[in-house]
Amino acid sequence: MAEDRRTRRTRRALADALVELVLERGFSALSVEDITERADVARATFYSHFKDKDALFARVTADLLDGLGRRLAPSVAGSAVGFTGKPLLEMLRHARDERDLYRIVLRGEGDGKPLQMFTDVCAANTAQEFRARAERNDVKPRIDAELLARVWVGEQVAVLRWWAESETPPAPAEEVVRMLLDLALRGRYWASGFDAPE
Amino acid sequence: MAEDRRTRRTRRALADALVELVLERGFSALSVEDITERADVARATFYSHFKDKDALFARVTADLLDGLGRRLAPSVAGSAVGFTGKPLLEMLRHARDERDLYRIVLRGEGDGKPLQMFTDVCAANTAQEFRARAERNDVKPRIDAELLARVWVGEQVAVLRWWAESETPPAPAEEVVRMLLDLALRGRYWASGFDAPE
DNA sequence: TCAATAACAGACAGCTTGTTCATTAACGCA
DNA sequence: TGCGTTAATGAACAAGCTGTCTGTTATTGA
Numbered sequence: 001m002a003e004d005r006r007t008r009r010t011r012r013a014l015a016d017a018l019v020e021l022v023l024e025r026g027f028s029a030l031s032v033e034d035i036t037e038r039a040d041v042a043r044a045t046f047y048s049h050f051k052d053k054d055a056l057f058a059r060v061t062a063d064l065l066d067g068l069g070r071r072l073a074p075s076v077a078g079s080a081v082g083f084t085g086k087p088l089l090e091m092l093r094h095a096r097d098e099r100d101l102y103r104i105v106l107r108g109e110g111d112g113k114p115l116q117m118f119t120d121v122c123a124a125n126t127a128q129e130f131r132a133r134a135e136r137n138d139v140k141p142r143i144d145a146e147l148l149a150r151v152w153v154g155e156q157v158a159v160l161r162w163w164a165e166s167e168t169p170p171a172p173a174e175e176v177v178r179m180l181l182d183l184a185l186r187g188r189y190w191a192s193g194f195d196a197p198e
Numbered sequence: 199m200a201e202d203r204r205t206r207r208t209r210r211a212l213a214d215a216l217v218e219l220v221l222e223r224g225f226s227a228l229s230v231e232d233i234t235e236r237a238d239v240a241r242a243t244f245y246s247h248f249k250d251k252d253a254l255f256a257r258v259t260a261d262l263l264d265g266l267g268r269r270l271a272p273s274v275a276g277s278a279v280g281f282t283g284k285p286l287l288e289m290l291r292h293a294r295d296e297r298d299l300y301r302i303v304l305r306g307e308g309d310g311k312p313l314q315m316f317t318d319v320c321a322a323n324t325a326q327e328f329r330a331r332a333e334r335n336d337v338k339p340r341i342d343a344e345l346l347a348r349v350w351v352g353e354q355v356a357v358l359r360w361w362a363e364s365e366t367p368p369a370p371a372e373e374v375v376r377m378l379l380d381l382a383l384r385g386r387y388w389a390s391g392f393d394a395p396e
Numbered sequence: 397t398c399a400a401t402a403a404c405a406g407a408c409a410g411c412t413t414g415t416t417c418a419t420t421a422a423c424g425c426a
Numbered sequence: 427t428g429c430g431t432t433a434a435t436g437a438a439c440a441a442g443c444t445g446t447c448t449g450t451t452a453t454t455g456a
Contacts, residue, residue, distance in 0.1 A: 202401075202402070204401085204402050204403070205402070205403095208402080208403080239403080239404095240403060240404050240405065241404095241405090242403080242404070242405075242406090243402080243403055243404070246402075246403080
């Protein structure tokens with residue numbers, strides 16, 4: 001009952017073609033024919049798999065999120081301690097492996113809808129994690145968990161983007177994590193080089 | 199030598215129609231005719247002003263940035279002190295006044311290009327501000343100014359979006375500024391409700 | 397008032413979309 | 427290996443959108 005090899009091959013070809021072409025010309029500049037041509041697939045075949053360009057992109061993004069989730073699962077499970085930065089590190093590695101796809105998603109290609117999928121999922125998980133942590137340690141957050149999660153994800157997205165768009169890696173993943181963690185935990189004054197945090 | 203009243207009227211009508219329609223249906227779903235119809239302008243006239251949809255959107259975004267710059271000028275000039283949050287407050291107010299436009303830009307409509315314009319300008323200014331401040335106070339930043347700026351702008355964009363998308367204002371601008379400033383300066387541990395920042 | 401010019405409606409070829417159909421080829425399974 | 431099932435193909439279609447050009451009309455600023 002495993003998926004037919006032909007469908008797997010075409011879907012994979014279409015997905016790869018999409019990523020390549022979006023990177024080259026931008027999502028809105030592409031026609032379905034551009035994609036099928038690059039993928040070496042008949043145009044009619046495209047429509048037997050996806051409603052339109054956006055559906056293909058949405059599917060590709062959803063798969064990316066699945067992959068990320070699977071990679072993150074172990075490091076999230078063992079994070080009862082505090083802000084270790086392990087999930088962030090895993091995310092950076094994922095972005096290294098799927099660099100092109102990360103680039104087009106983070107750029108907001110597709111009217112920002114894939115990016116929204118991405119941030120919404122991350123923010124929801126993060127917020128839940130925050131709430132769970134607060135509960136476990138019996139502390140009351142001084143800032144709404146939802147807002148806190150949005151801000152944290154906003155930071156991460158900014159860093160991911162900077163990281164994925166740089167031609168030569170500006171810093172090893174471990175160092176980026178350290179910097180961001182220092183910044184997040186110790187505050188901006190510290191990061192700017194000042195000593196007194198008030 | 200002032201601009202012809204007709205062109206002013208037409209451009210304004212097109213800009214307003216664009217914002218309305220993007221909010222309703224999304225940028226990629228719009229045809230030029232949709233826009234001209236809503237603006238009550240002949241289709242041919244559109245092309246005598248703009249090359250295409252994207253050019254119109256780019257123009258609207260550039261104007262928004264102009265307006266923001268003009269509003270920010272006074273508070274940036276007087277910020278020799280430190281992180282006062284005055285620019286952020288002014289930005290939130292600007293977002294309140296131009297809510298619809300902010301929403302579509304921050305969503306990443308137009309394949310994220312307007313949003314990129316927005317973040318690039320903000321990040322460039324912020325980075326320069328960071329560098330100037332470090333120079334004035336003769337301190338050495340512990341984190342690269344460029345990265346620091348990207349992270350800070352990433353936060354701001356996340357908050358702006360949350361703020362602009364909420365149906366009923368979730369909090370007054372002043373309070374949002376206070377929260378974000380506390381978070382930025384005192385760090386995540388503090389925000390989460392913990393006492394010891396290490 | 398008048399010259400300049402913006403706005404207009406209409407028409408144009410060329411391209412993209414999404415669908416349908418009959419035909420061919422690849423697949424999984426027994 | 428052979429067989430029934432199903433995916434892929436290429437061609438054709440109407441409908442819609444794009445970008446450009448036309449001659450004409452209406453508004454504008456001086």
